[in-house]
Amino acid sequence: xxxxxxxxxxxxxxxxxxxxxxxxxxxxxxxxxxxxxxxxxxxxxxxxxxxxxxxxxxxxxxxxxxxxxxxxxxxxxxxxxxxxxxxxxxxxxxxxxxxxxxxxxxxxxxxx
Amino acid sequence: xxxxxxxxxxxxxxxxxxxxxxxxxxxxxxxxxxxxxxxxxxxxxxxxxxxxxxxxxxxxxxxxxxxxxxxxxxxxxxxxxxxxxxxxxxxxxxxxxxxxxxxxxxxxxxxxxxxxx
Numbered sequence: 001x002x003x004x005x006x007x008x009x010x011x012x013x014x015x016x017x018x019x020x021x022x023x024x025x026x027x028x029x030x031x032x033x034x035x036x037x038x039x040x041x042x043x044x045x046x047x048x049x050x051x052x053x054x055x056x057x058x059x060x061x062x063x064x065x066x067x068x069x070x071x072x073x074x075x076x077x078x079x080x081x082x083x084x085x086x087x088x089x090x091x092x093x094x095x096x097x098x099x100x101x102x103x104x105x106x107x108x109x110x111x112x
Numbered sequence: 113x114x115x116x117x118x119x120x121x122x123x124x125x126x127x128x129x130x131x132x133x134x135x136x137x138x139x140x141x142x143x144x145x146x147x148x149x150x151x152x153x154x155x156x157x158x159x160x161x162x163x164x165x166x167x168x169x170x171x172x173x174x175x176x177x178x179x180x181x182x183x184x185x186x187x188x189x190x191x192x193x194x195x196x197x198x199x200x201x202x203x204x205x206x207x208x209x210x211x212x213x214x215x216x217x218x219x220x221x222x223x224x225x226x227x228x229x
Contacts, residue, residue, distance in 0.1 A: 003155065031215055042118070042205055042220035043156075050215060088155060098144070098209055100218060102156045 004089055004103035012109045019076040021106040023089030024069075030094035032065055034074050037086045037105075046074075046087075079110045115139050116208050118221025126229055127198060133191045133224045135206030141186035143211030146218065147179070150203040162189045196228045 004025040013019055025032070031050045035043040047063045049056045049072070056063045062075040076083055086107050090100040115138040123131055135145055143164055148156040160170045160181050168181035178200075180192040189208075193200050203225050207218040 033217055035220075040203075040223070040225070042116075042222040043207070043218075044220070045217035048215070048217050092215075098214075098216065098218065099146070099158065099161060101158070104155050107153075 003101055004091060006087075006089060006103040006106050008106060009104070010107045010109070012111065013079060015079060015081055015110055015112050017079055017110075019079050019083070019108055019110070021074045021087050021089075021108070023072045023074070023103050025072075025089075025091045025101070025103070026070065027091075027093060029067070030092045032063075032072050033090045033092065033100065034061075034063060034072075035088045035090060035102075037088065039085075043088065076108075079108075081110050081112050084108060084110050114219040116142075116206065116219045116221045118206055118224055120224060121222060122225045122227075124227045124229065125196065128195055129228075131193045131196055131226060133193075133204055133206070133226075135189045135191070135208065135221050137187045137208045137219070140208075140210065142189075142208035142219075143186065145183060145189040145206055145208045147181060147189075147191050148205045148207070150205060150223075152203075156205065159191075193226065196226070198228045201226055201228045 006023050033048045034046040037043045049065045060077045065072045086105045088105045089103040117136045119134045145162040147159045159174045160168045162168045162181050162183040164183045183189040205223040207220045
């Protein structure tokens, strides 16, 4: 399977703490994207990082990409209870149609 | 911008029924739409890629005759689960983007929870 692996599978933290999720993938990519999914809902795009970029920020989010190790990380700083959700990385394998292969996901629980 | 609407959000029906799910891009033209299936507490598995005006491309292991996809316009793609059985019960999600050869995120609908009795 081409599916990426994420770890941890589940993460439980207190409000105000930082949350770090890691993603590893198997093949060369055009870009890597992170998405958030609230329970029973669709996915919301968070950040897209291209294969020639190493780090990207958006508000409280920081994404890194290491193409030599085929890995990425998502850091959420100063977490809030509203950040409770599942987080997925997804790789664009450069097939032309932006077909994405999703990782296994990390379930984040932020307690007040 | 880039809103995708999926309907219905929830459907329960008897075994043997065919069920149609609609995916609409509300404020942009979506040349390409994708259909995913998601089991509880698992990741998304791509079922097929739908391009406006052409046949859908199905992933390996997905039955074309079981999951009929039609992308008749730049704002609408439909997935029909034909003669549904309990094993077809799942969460189905669509996504859309502006088309090929652009680096861009996908825009997701809110999903359809399908329960076959």
